[in-house]
Amino acid sequence: MRALFTALIAALAISAAFAASVSVDTVNKKCPISDMPVKEGVVVSTDAGDIGVCCGSCQKKVAAWDDAKKAKFVANATASTSDDGDAKKAAGATSDAKVWTEPYLLNTCAASGRPIDVKGTPTTKVINGRELKFCCGGCAAAVEKDPAKWLPKVDKAITARQLAIYPTKTCIVSGEPLMVDGKDAGVSMVVNNRLFRVCCKMCARKVTADPAKYAAKLDEMAMGAQAKAYPLKTCVVASSNGLGDSPKQMMIGGRLVQTCCGGCAKKVMADPAKYVAVVDAAWAKSSSDSDGAAPAKKAAKTDAGR
Secondary structure (H helix, E strand, O other): OHHHHHHHHHHHHHHHHHHHOOOOOEOOOEOOOOOOEOOOOOEEEEOOEEEEOOOHHHHHHHHOOOHHHHHHHHHHHHOOEOOOOOEOOOOOOOOOOOOOOOOOOOOEOOOOOOEOOOOOOOEEEEEOOEEEEEOOHHHHHHHHHOHHHHHHHHHHHHHHHHHOOOOOOEOOOOOOEOEEOOEEOOEEEEEOOEEEEEOOHHHHHHHHHOHHHHHHHHHHHHHHHHHHOOOOOEOOOOOOOEOOOOOEEEEEOOEEEEEOOHHHHHHHHHOHHHHHHHHHHHHHHOOOOOOOHHHHHHHOOHHHHO
């Protein structure tokens, strides 16, 4: 009897430990460092939500991330939603190519090419792991049925926009030059709404396997360059507020966006296309052509040319 009682207590302890390993309050279910289930109460708090981790060591590593990396992780973890707005399974590690996606920043329907708001509120779908927006449910259904027919056109438009502000002339994987004898020898590829430039098929496969890793590398390159000539002196959300000496910074689709505070950063992540458009317009009005200003002017016009 005593042995049975001891076994029962042990089973209850194991069950309690397992339950404690999952937190319903975090944006993710798996630790972004170890890929283990997150532990309740062990989190890194951000303005946009709490990032769960499995232990104190991983907590320190995530806490060391800059604000942009934290904001991107939270956005990616919460990006996949059902039609009625209920969150689907949250993302685990940032290296999971199946859940990582940049937001859809084009102002045209992914199928018809018409303005996405021509019929009112756009329809948003995650198809083949990437966020897409449509002018109506019919267009969304058409792309869901045959993505291969429609997505190349979307990729072409995204390439045109992002190539104008692409931060490097070397392969994002190998570091090899993409210009050979004065000619462009690089390969452009779009993975989940982000442009990558590589030198060969092997590097292309590496990007496809872990796009978030190489997107972060591109963001690091682009952030410093765009910050030098950033065209806004005020917050992109609260235009009456100055940016101060330490603005919140985030990279969205290769574009630097700055806000005055974490609350405004959260609003940007909730509607990235709206605020990226504001920054693009500011670049277009800028008289400076240094550090990405001229390319940004070109990028602001590419949607109309689809």
